[in-house]
Amino acid sequence: METKIRLVEVDYWNYDSLIDLKVKESQKGYVASNVYSLAEAYAAVASKGYALPFGIYLEDRPVGFLMIGYYPDLEYAKKAFGEEDEIPDYIPGSYLVWRFMIDQEYQGKGYGREAMRLALDYIRTKPCGNAECCWLSYEPENEVARNLYSSFGFEEKEKPKGWDEVPAVLKL
Ligand SMILES: CC(C)(COP(=O)(O)OP(=O)(O)OC[C@H]1O[C@@H](n2cnc3c(N)ncnc32)[C@H](O)[C@@H]1OP(=O)(O)O)[C@@H](O)C(=O)NCCC(=O)NCCS
Known part of the structure:
Protein backbone atom coordinates (compact mmCIF):
# COMPACT_ATOMS: atom_id res chain seq x y z
CA MET A 1 0.00 0.00 0.00
CA GLU A 2 1.35 3.43 -0.91
CA THR A 3 1.98 5.51 2.21
CA LYS A 4 0.05 8.78 2.49
CA ILE A 5 2.04 10.16 5.42
CA ARG A 6 5.03 12.43 4.68
CA LEU A 7 7.51 14.44 6.73
CA VAL A 8 7.86 17.99 5.40
CA GLU A 9 10.52 20.40 6.63
CA VAL A 10 9.16 23.42 8.47
CA ASP A 11 9.59 26.67 6.55
CA TYR A 12 8.19 30.18 6.30
CA TRP A 13 5.28 28.91 4.19
CA ASN A 14 3.96 26.15 6.45
CA TYR A 15 4.89 26.98 10.07
CA ASP A 16 1.60 28.75 10.74
CA SER A 17 -0.52 25.72 9.88
CA LEU A 18 1.65 23.56 12.20
CA ILE A 19 1.19 25.95 15.12
CA ASP A 20 -2.57 25.43 14.74
CA LEU A 21 -2.29 21.69 15.49
CA LYS A 22 -3.31 20.72 19.02
CA VAL A 23 -3.39 17.62 21.22
CA LYS A 24 -6.36 16.76 23.48
CA GLU A 25 -6.75 18.77 26.68
CA SER A 26 -5.83 15.64 28.69
CA GLN A 27 -2.57 15.25 26.69
CA LYS A 28 -1.26 18.80 27.14
CA GLY A 29 1.18 17.70 29.86
CA TYR A 30 2.77 15.18 27.47
CA VAL A 31 4.23 17.51 24.86
CA ALA A 32 5.17 21.19 24.52
CA SER A 33 3.03 23.30 22.21
CA ASN A 34 4.21 23.48 18.61
CA VAL A 35 4.79 27.21 18.91
CA TYR A 36 7.14 26.59 21.86
CA SER A 37 8.94 23.81 19.95
CA LEU A 38 9.44 26.09 16.95
CA ALA A 39 10.85 28.83 19.20
CA GLU A 40 13.23 26.27 20.68
CA ALA A 41 14.24 25.08 17.22
CA TYR A 42 14.97 28.64 16.13
CA ALA A 43 17.09 29.26 19.25
CA ALA A 44 19.02 26.00 18.78
CA VAL A 45 19.80 26.72 15.14
CA ALA A 46 20.68 30.37 15.91
CA SER A 47 23.23 29.01 18.43
CA LYS A 48 24.74 26.73 15.75
CA GLY A 49 23.04 23.80 17.45
CA TYR A 50 20.82 21.06 16.07
CA ALA A 51 17.06 21.02 15.61
CA LEU A 52 15.20 19.51 12.66
CA PRO A 53 11.48 20.34 12.87
CA PHE A 54 9.02 18.65 10.49
CA GLY A 55 5.35 18.83 9.75
CA ILE A 56 3.63 15.44 9.53
CA TYR A 57 1.40 15.56 6.46
CA LEU A 58 -1.42 13.35 5.28
CA GLU A 59 -0.96 14.00 1.58
CA ASP A 60 -1.19 17.84 1.59
CA ARG A 61 -2.87 18.23 4.95
CA PRO A 62 -0.81 18.96 8.10
CA VAL A 63 -1.78 16.45 10.83
CA GLY A 64 1.15 16.50 13.24
CA PHE A 65 4.56 17.77 14.21
CA LEU A 66 7.85 16.06 14.92
CA MET A 67 11.27 17.44 15.85
CA ILE A 68 14.63 15.70 15.80
CA GLY A 69 17.67 16.78 17.81
CA TYR A 70 21.31 15.70 17.73
CA TYR A 71 24.01 15.55 20.40
CA PRO A 72 27.38 15.19 18.67
CA ASP A 73 29.44 14.98 21.87
CA LEU A 74 29.56 15.51 25.64
CA GLU A 75 30.52 19.17 25.36
CA TYR A 76 27.39 19.96 23.35
CA ALA A 77 25.22 17.85 25.66
CA LYS A 78 26.53 19.71 28.73
CA LYS A 79 25.73 23.06 27.13
CA ALA A 80 22.26 21.90 26.10
CA PHE A 81 21.35 20.31 29.46
CA GLY A 82 23.26 22.64 31.78
CA GLU A 83 26.36 21.68 33.76
CA GLU A 84 24.41 20.47 36.83
CA ASP A 85 22.27 17.88 35.07
CA GLU A 86 23.25 14.23 34.94
CA ILE A 87 23.94 13.26 31.32
CA PRO A 88 23.41 9.56 30.65
CA ARG A 117 8.78 4.89 11.05
CA LEU A 118 9.68 7.67 8.59
CA ALA A 119 11.53 9.64 11.30
CA LEU A 120 13.63 6.61 12.26
CA ASP A 121 14.40 5.86 8.59
CA TYR A 122 15.61 9.46 8.27
CA ILE A 123 17.62 9.35 11.51
CA ARG A 124 19.34 6.18 10.26
CA THR A 125 20.73 8.26 7.37
CA LYS A 126 22.54 10.25 10.14
CA PRO A 127 21.69 13.64 8.64
CA CYS A 128 23.68 15.68 11.22
CA GLY A 129 26.60 13.33 11.80
CA ASN A 130 27.49 9.97 13.29
CA ALA A 131 25.63 8.47 16.24
CA GLU A 132 25.29 5.16 18.03
CA CYS A 133 21.70 5.49 19.15
CA CYS A 134 18.45 7.42 19.17
CA TRP A 135 16.66 8.29 22.41
CA LEU A 136 13.48 9.99 23.53
CA SER A 137 11.54 10.47 26.74
CA TYR A 138 7.94 10.47 27.90
CA GLU A 139 5.83 11.10 30.94
CA PRO A 140 5.61 7.89 33.03
CA GLU A 141 1.81 7.74 32.63
CA ASN A 142 1.89 8.15 28.83
CA GLU A 143 1.13 4.50 28.02
CA VAL A 144 0.26 5.12 24.35
CA ALA A 145 3.68 6.68 23.73
CA ARG A 146 5.54 4.03 25.77
CA ASN A 147 3.89 1.15 23.86
CA LEU A 148 4.40 2.79 20.49
CA TYR A 149 8.11 3.44 21.13
CA SER A 150 8.77 0.00 22.58
CA SER A 151 7.21 -1.58 19.47
CA PHE A 152 10.01 0.12 17.47
CA GLY A 153 12.64 -1.38 19.81
CA PHE A 154 13.16 1.54 22.23
CA GLU A 155 14.30 0.18 25.60
CA GLU A 156 13.32 2.05 28.71
CA LYS A 157 16.19 3.31 30.92
CA GLU A 158 16.37 4.46 34.49
CA LYS A 159 15.23 8.04 35.04
CA PRO A 160 18.34 10.23 35.56
CA LYS A 161 18.40 12.43 38.65
CA GLY A 162 16.29 15.55 38.18
CA TRP A 163 14.36 14.26 35.14
CA ASP A 164 10.55 14.13 35.13
CA GLU A 165 10.34 12.00 32.01
CA VAL A 166 11.43 8.41 31.44
CA PRO A 167 14.08 7.95 28.74
CA ALA A 168 14.16 5.09 26.23
CA VAL A 169 16.96 4.23 23.82
CA LEU A 170 17.15 2.54 20.42
CA LYS A 171 20.48 1.34 19.00
CA LEU A 172 20.90 2.62 15.44
C1 LIG B 1 1.48 9.49 20.79
C2 LIG B 1 0.80 9.93 19.46
C3 LIG B 1 1.80 10.78 18.66
C4 LIG B 1 0.46 8.67 18.68
O1 LIG B 1 -0.09 9.06 17.44
P1 LIG B 1 -1.39 8.34 16.81
O2 LIG B 1 -1.49 8.72 15.39
O3 LIG B 1 -2.56 8.58 17.67
O4 LIG B 1 -0.95 6.81 16.93
P2 LIG B 1 -1.36 5.61 15.94
O5 LIG B 1 -2.78 5.76 15.50
O6 LIG B 1 -0.32 5.43 14.93
O7 LIG B 1 -1.31 4.42 16.98
C5 LIG B 1 -0.10 3.93 17.48
C6 LIG B 1 -0.42 2.85 18.48
O8 LIG B 1 -0.98 3.44 19.66
C7 LIG B 1 -2.26 2.90 19.94
N1 LIG B 1 -3.13 3.99 20.38
C8 LIG B 1 -3.28 5.20 19.78
N2 LIG B 1 -4.14 5.96 20.48
C9 LIG B 1 -4.53 5.21 21.54
C10 LIG B 1 -5.39 5.43 22.64
N3 LIG B 1 -6.01 6.60 22.83
N4 LIG B 1 -5.54 4.45 23.56
C11 LIG B 1 -4.90 3.28 23.42
N5 LIG B 1 -4.05 3.00 22.38
C12 LIG B 1 -3.88 3.96 21.47
C13 LIG B 1 -2.75 2.33 18.63
O9 LIG B 1 -3.63 1.25 18.84
C14 LIG B 1 -1.47 1.89 17.97
O10 LIG B 1 -1.06 0.62 18.42
P3 LIG B 1 -0.90 -0.58 17.37
O11 LIG B 1 -0.20 -0.02 16.16
O12 LIG B 1 -0.11 -1.58 18.12
O13 LIG B 1 -2.32 -0.98 17.06
C15 LIG B 1 -0.50 10.73 19.72
O14 LIG B 1 -1.36 9.96 20.53
C16 LIG B 1 -0.27 12.07 20.40
O15 LIG B 1 -0.01 13.08 19.75
N6 LIG B 1 -0.38 12.11 21.74
C17 LIG B 1 -0.26 13.34 22.51
C18 LIG B 1 1.15 13.86 22.50
C19 LIG B 1 2.15 12.82 22.97
O16 LIG B 1 1.90 12.07 23.91
N7 LIG B 1 3.30 12.81 22.30
C20 LIG B 1 4.40 11.94 22.66
C21 LIG B 1 5.21 12.61 23.69
S1 LIG B 1 6.51 11.55 24.24
Missing part, protein backbone atom coordinates in the same frame (compact mmCIF):
# COMPACT_ATOMS: atom_id res chain seq x y z
CA ASP A 89 26.28 7.97 28.71
CA TYR A 90 24.08 7.20 25.65
CA ILE A 91 23.45 10.91 24.97
CA PRO A 92 26.82 12.09 23.58
CA GLY A 93 26.69 10.77 20.00
CA SER A 94 22.93 10.36 19.75
CA TYR A 95 19.83 11.55 17.96
CA LEU A 96 16.75 12.56 19.89
CA VAL A 97 13.10 12.41 18.85
CA TRP A 98 12.60 15.68 20.65
CA ARG A 99 8.91 16.35 19.98
CA PHE A 100 6.16 14.23 18.50
CA MET A 101 2.45 14.91 18.27
CA ILE A 102 -0.55 14.11 16.11
CA ASP A 103 -3.42 16.60 16.15
CA GLN A 104 -6.40 15.47 18.24
CA GLU A 105 -8.61 15.14 15.14
CA TYR A 106 -6.25 12.67 13.49
CA GLN A 107 -5.10 10.43 16.34
CA GLY A 108 -5.68 6.67 16.43
CA LYS A 109 -5.57 6.22 12.64
CA GLY A 110 -2.03 4.87 12.33
CA TYR A 111 -0.49 8.21 11.32
CA GLY A 112 1.72 8.45 14.43
CA ARG A 113 3.17 4.98 13.83
CA GLU A 114 3.87 5.77 10.16
CA ALA A 115 5.46 9.15 11.03
CA MET A 116 7.73 7.49 13.62
Whole structure:
Protein backbone atom coordinates (compact mmCIF):
# COMPACT_ATOMS: atom_id res chain seq x y z
CA MET A 1 0.00 0.00 0.00
CA GLU A 2 1.35 3.43 -0.91
CA THR A 3 1.98 5.51 2.21
CA LYS A 4 0.05 8.78 2.49
CA ILE A 5 2.04 10.16 5.42
CA ARG A 6 5.03 12.43 4.68
CA LEU A 7 7.51 14.44 6.73
CA VAL A 8 7.86 17.99 5.40
CA GLU A 9 10.52 20.40 6.63
CA VAL A 10 9.16 23.42 8.47
CA ASP A 11 9.59 26.67 6.55
CA TYR A 12 8.19 30.18 6.30
CA TRP A 13 5.28 28.91 4.19
CA ASN A 14 3.96 26.15 6.45
CA TYR A 15 4.89 26.98 10.07
CA ASP A 16 1.60 28.75 10.74
CA SER A 17 -0.52 25.72 9.88
CA LEU A 18 1.65 23.56 12.20
CA ILE A 19 1.19 25.95 15.12
CA ASP A 20 -2.57 25.43 14.74
CA LEU A 21 -2.29 21.69 15.49
CA LYS A 22 -3.31 20.72 19.02
CA VAL A 23 -3.39 17.62 21.22
CA LYS A 24 -6.36 16.76 23.48
CA GLU A 25 -6.75 18.77 26.68
CA SER A 26 -5.83 15.64 28.69
CA GLN A 27 -2.57 15.25 26.69
CA LYS A 28 -1.26 18.80 27.14
CA GLY A 29 1.18 17.70 29.86
CA TYR A 30 2.77 15.18 27.47
CA VAL A 31 4.23 17.51 24.86
CA ALA A 32 5.17 21.19 24.52
CA SER A 33 3.03 23.30 22.21
CA ASN A 34 4.21 23.48 18.61
CA VAL A 35 4.79 27.21 18.91
CA TYR A 36 7.14 26.59 21.86
CA SER A 37 8.94 23.81 19.95
CA LEU A 38 9.44 26.09 16.95
CA ALA A 39 10.85 28.83 19.20
CA GLU A 40 13.23 26.27 20.68
CA ALA A 41 14.24 25.08 17.22
CA TYR A 42 14.97 28.64 16.13
CA ALA A 43 17.09 29.26 19.25
CA ALA A 44 19.02 26.00 18.78
CA VAL A 45 19.80 26.72 15.14
CA ALA A 46 20.68 30.37 15.91
CA SER A 47 23.23 29.01 18.43
CA LYS A 48 24.74 26.73 15.75
CA GLY A 49 23.04 23.80 17.45
CA TYR A 50 20.82 21.06 16.07
CA ALA A 51 17.06 21.02 15.61
CA LEU A 52 15.20 19.51 12.66
CA PRO A 53 11.48 20.34 12.87
CA PHE A 54 9.02 18.65 10.49
CA GLY A 55 5.35 18.83 9.75
CA ILE A 56 3.63 15.44 9.53
CA TYR A 57 1.40 15.56 6.46
CA LEU A 58 -1.42 13.35 5.28
CA GLU A 59 -0.96 14.00 1.58
CA ASP A 60 -1.19 17.84 1.59
CA ARG A 61 -2.87 18.23 4.95
CA PRO A 62 -0.81 18.96 8.10
CA VAL A 63 -1.78 16.45 10.83
CA GLY A 64 1.15 16.50 13.24
CA PHE A 65 4.56 17.77 14.21
CA LEU A 66 7.85 16.06 14.92
CA MET A 67 11.27 17.44 15.85
CA ILE A 68 14.63 15.70 15.80
CA GLY A 69 17.67 16.78 17.81
CA TYR A 70 21.31 15.70 17.73
CA TYR A 71 24.01 15.55 20.40
CA PRO A 72 27.38 15.19 18.67
CA ASP A 73 29.44 14.98 21.87
CA LEU A 74 29.56 15.51 25.64
CA GLU A 75 30.52 19.17 25.36
CA TYR A 76 27.39 19.96 23.35
CA ALA A 77 25.22 17.85 25.66
CA LYS A 78 26.53 19.71 28.73
CA LYS A 79 25.73 23.06 27.13
CA ALA A 80 22.26 21.90 26.10
CA PHE A 81 21.35 20.31 29.46
CA GLY A 82 23.26 22.64 31.78
CA GLU A 83 26.36 21.68 33.76
CA GLU A 84 24.41 20.47 36.83
CA ASP A 85 22.27 17.88 35.07
CA GLU A 86 23.25 14.23 34.94
CA ILE A 87 23.94 13.26 31.32
CA PRO A 88 23.41 9.56 30.65
CA ASP A 89 26.28 7.97 28.71
CA TYR A 90 24.08 7.20 25.65
CA ILE A 91 23.45 10.91 24.97
CA PRO A 92 26.82 12.09 23.58
CA GLY A 93 26.69 10.77 20.00
CA SER A 94 22.93 10.36 19.75
CA TYR A 95 19.83 11.55 17.96
CA LEU A 96 16.75 12.56 19.89
CA VAL A 97 13.10 12.41 18.85
CA TRP A 98 12.60 15.68 20.65
CA ARG A 99 8.91 16.35 19.98
CA PHE A 100 6.16 14.23 18.50
CA MET A 101 2.45 14.91 18.27
CA ILE A 102 -0.55 14.11 16.11
CA ASP A 103 -3.42 16.60 16.15
CA GLN A 104 -6.40 15.47 18.24
CA GLU A 105 -8.61 15.14 15.14
CA TYR A 106 -6.25 12.67 13.49
CA GLN A 107 -5.10 10.43 16.34
CA GLY A 108 -5.68 6.67 16.43
CA LYS A 109 -5.57 6.22 12.64
CA GLY A 110 -2.03 4.87 12.33
CA TYR A 111 -0.49 8.21 11.32
CA GLY A 112 1.72 8.45 14.43
CA ARG A 113 3.17 4.98 13.83
CA GLU A 114 3.87 5.77 10.16
CA ALA A 115 5.46 9.15 11.03
CA MET A 116 7.73 7.49 13.62
CA ARG A 117 8.78 4.89 11.05
CA LEU A 118 9.68 7.67 8.59
CA ALA A 119 11.53 9.64 11.30
CA LEU A 120 13.63 6.61 12.26
CA ASP A 121 14.40 5.86 8.59
CA TYR A 122 15.61 9.46 8.27
CA ILE A 123 17.62 9.35 11.51
CA ARG A 124 19.34 6.18 10.26
CA THR A 125 20.73 8.26 7.37
CA LYS A 126 22.54 10.25 10.14
CA PRO A 127 21.69 13.64 8.64
CA CYS A 128 23.68 15.68 11.22
CA GLY A 129 26.60 13.33 11.80
CA ASN A 130 27.49 9.97 13.29
CA ALA A 131 25.63 8.47 16.24
CA GLU A 132 25.29 5.16 18.03
CA CYS A 133 21.70 5.49 19.15
CA CYS A 134 18.45 7.42 19.17
CA TRP A 135 16.66 8.29 22.41
CA LEU A 136 13.48 9.99 23.53
CA SER A 137 11.54 10.47 26.74
CA TYR A 138 7.94 10.47 27.90
CA GLU A 139 5.83 11.10 30.94
CA PRO A 140 5.61 7.89 33.03
CA GLU A 141 1.81 7.74 32.63
CA ASN A 142 1.89 8.15 28.83
CA GLU A 143 1.13 4.50 28.02
CA VAL A 144 0.26 5.12 24.35
CA ALA A 145 3.68 6.68 23.73
CA ARG A 146 5.54 4.03 25.77
CA ASN A 147 3.89 1.15 23.86
CA LEU A 148 4.40 2.79 20.49
CA TYR A 149 8.11 3.44 21.13
CA SER A 150 8.77 0.00 22.58
CA SER A 151 7.21 -1.58 19.47
CA PHE A 152 10.01 0.12 17.47
CA GLY A 153 12.64 -1.38 19.81
CA PHE A 154 13.16 1.54 22.23
CA GLU A 155 14.30 0.18 25.60
CA GLU A 156 13.32 2.05 28.71
CA LYS A 157 16.19 3.31 30.92
CA GLU A 158 16.37 4.46 34.49
CA LYS A 159 15.23 8.04 35.04
CA PRO A 160 18.34 10.23 35.56
CA LYS A 161 18.40 12.43 38.65
CA GLY A 162 16.29 15.55 38.18
CA TRP A 163 14.36 14.26 35.14
CA ASP A 164 10.55 14.13 35.13
CA GLU A 165 10.34 12.00 32.01
CA VAL A 166 11.43 8.41 31.44
CA PRO A 167 14.08 7.95 28.74
CA ALA A 168 14.16 5.09 26.23
CA VAL A 169 16.96 4.23 23.82
CA LEU A 170 17.15 2.54 20.42
CA LYS A 171 20.48 1.34 19.00
CA LEU A 172 20.90 2.62 15.44
C1 LIG B 1 1.48 9.49 20.79
C2 LIG B 1 0.80 9.93 19.46
C3 LIG B 1 1.80 10.78 18.66
C4 LIG B 1 0.46 8.67 18.68
O1 LIG B 1 -0.09 9.06 17.44
P1 LIG B 1 -1.39 8.34 16.81
O2 LIG B 1 -1.49 8.72 15.39
O3 LIG B 1 -2.56 8.58 17.67
O4 LIG B 1 -0.95 6.81 16.93
P2 LIG B 1 -1.36 5.61 15.94
O5 LIG B 1 -2.78 5.76 15.50
O6 LIG B 1 -0.32 5.43 14.93
O7 LIG B 1 -1.31 4.42 16.98
C5 LIG B 1 -0.10 3.93 17.48
C6 LIG B 1 -0.42 2.85 18.48
O8 LIG B 1 -0.98 3.44 19.66
C7 LIG B 1 -2.26 2.90 19.94
N1 LIG B 1 -3.13 3.99 20.38
C8 LIG B 1 -3.28 5.20 19.78
N2 LIG B 1 -4.14 5.96 20.48
C9 LIG B 1 -4.53 5.21 21.54
C10 LIG B 1 -5.39 5.43 22.64
N3 LIG B 1 -6.01 6.60 22.83
N4 LIG B 1 -5.54 4.45 23.56
C11 LIG B 1 -4.90 3.28 23.42
N5 LIG B 1 -4.05 3.00 22.38
C12 LIG B 1 -3.88 3.96 21.47
C13 LIG B 1 -2.75 2.33 18.63
O9 LIG B 1 -3.63 1.25 18.84
C14 LIG B 1 -1.47 1.89 17.97
O10 LIG B 1 -1.06 0.62 18.42
P3 LIG B 1 -0.90 -0.58 17.37
O11 LIG B 1 -0.20 -0.02 16.16
O12 LIG B 1 -0.11 -1.58 18.12
O13 LIG B 1 -2.32 -0.98 17.06
C15 LIG B 1 -0.50 10.73 19.72
O14 LIG B 1 -1.36 9.96 20.53
C16 LIG B 1 -0.27 12.07 20.40
O15 LIG B 1 -0.01 13.08 19.75
N6 LIG B 1 -0.38 12.11 21.74
C17 LIG B 1 -0.26 13.34 22.51
C18 LIG B 1 1.15 13.86 22.50
C19 LIG B 1 2.15 12.82 22.97
O16 LIG B 1 1.90 12.07 23.91
N7 LIG B 1 3.30 12.81 22.30
C20 LIG B 1 4.40 11.94 22.66
C21 LIG B 1 5.21 12.61 23.69
S1 LIG B 1 6.51 11.55 24.24
